[in-house]
Amino acid sequence: MSKPVIGIIMGSQSDLKVMKEAAEFLEEMQVPFELTVVSAHRTPQRMADYATSARTRGLKVIIAGAGGAAHLPGMVASFTTLPVIGVPIKSSNSIDGWDSVLSILQMPSGVPVATVALNGARNAGILAAQILASDNKPLAKKLDNFKKSLQKKVEDSVRIIEKKGWKDI
Ligand code: RP5
Numbered sequence: 001m002s003k004p005v006i007g008i009i010m011g012s013q014s015d016l017k018v019m020k021e022a023a024e025f026l027e028e029m030q031v032p033f034e035l036t037v038v039s040a041h042r043t044p045q046r047m048a049d050y051a052t053s054a055r056t057r058g059l060k061v062i063i064a065g066a067g068g069a070a071h072l073p074g075m076v077a078s079f080t081t082l083p084v085i086g087v088p089i090k091s092s093n094s095i096d097g098w099d100s101v102l103s104i105l106q107m108p109s110g111v112p113v114a115t116v117a118l119n120g121a122r123n124a125g126i127l128a129a130q131i132l133a134s135d136n137k138p139l140a141k142k143l144d145n146f147k148k149s150l151q152k153k154v155e156d157s158v159r160i161i162e163k164k165g166w167k168d169i
Pocket residue numbers: 010011012013014015039065066067068069089091092093
C-alpha cells in the first residue's frame with residue numbers, strides 16, 4: 001500500500017456519511033489517502049499535531065469537513081502551507097448549513113481555504129486529485145477520462161430526451 005498523499009479529516013464521526021464521498025472518488029482514481037476524525041473544538045492539540053506534521057508525513061493536500069461552527073478547515077489551514085479544501089457539512093447542530101458554509105468560506109486574508117459546496121465532499125476529492133495531477137501525468141489522464149464520462153452522460157441524456165420526447169421520461 002503506497003503512502004497517503006491526501007489527508008481526509010472531519011470534526012466528528014457523524015460527518016463520515018458525507019465525507020466518505022471524497023474517499024470514494026480518491027479510491028476510484030487510485031490515489032492513496034488517509035481518513036480520520038480530528039475535532040478542532042474537542043481535540044485541539046490533535047488538530048495542531050495533525051496539521052503541523054502533515055507535510056513531513058508526505059501529505060500534499062488536506063480535505064477537512066465540519067458542520068455548525070466549522071472551525072476545523074480554517075484552523076488546519078492556519079497551521080500548514082499545504083492546500084486545504086474545506087467541506088461545509090449540514091450537521092445535527094447546523095441551523096441550515098449556512099453557518100458551516102460561512103465559517104469555512106469567509107477566511108481572513110492570508111489564510112485561504114478552498115471551499116466546496118454544502119456537503120460537496122465528492123468535489124473536494126476531485127479538486128484534491130486535480131491539484132495532485134498538476135505534476136502527475138497518469139493521474140491527469142484518469143481525470144481526463146472522468147471528465148469525458150461526465151460529458152458522455154449529458155450527451156446520452158440529450159439523445160434519450162430527443163428520441164423519446166420529454167413527456168415520456
Ligand atoms: C462539528 O459538529 C462536527 O464536524 C459535526 O459536523 C458537528 C456535530 O458533531 P457531533 O455532535 O455529531 O459529534 O464539530
